[in-house]
Amino acid sequence: MAQYLLQDPSERLDYTIDYRGELDQGSPSDVIADSSWSISPDGDSPGPELSAAAVGGTLVTVKVAGLAQGRVYRLTNRVTTQQGLTLERTVTIRCQNR
Secondary structure, three states: OOOEEEEOOOOOEEEEEEEEHHHOOOOOOOOOEEEEEEOOOOOOOOOOOOEEEEEEEEEEEEEEEEEOOOOEEEEEEEEOOOOOOOOEEEEEEOOOOO
8 A cells, every 4th residue: 555645735845855874874974965856747737846955964855835636746856975876765745635
């Protein structure tokens, strides 16, 4: 059974991913150098909005808004560390009225 995070169509929510575990396994001194976010499906009109992306230590955060009622989205983050690791995590979001 799939697990979803729920978001109401009218909400603008922060989503945060913590890469501490992965970074601690490699080199504890490694830090996130770059972070990029994507969401799919993204063909809705006006479509999902990603904003205010930020990196702080082992945490990456993005604000998500503009989701369509009844749709399921995959929010993906990809980071590159200063030592060249590439890590990726995906969160599944179901949009429904709450």
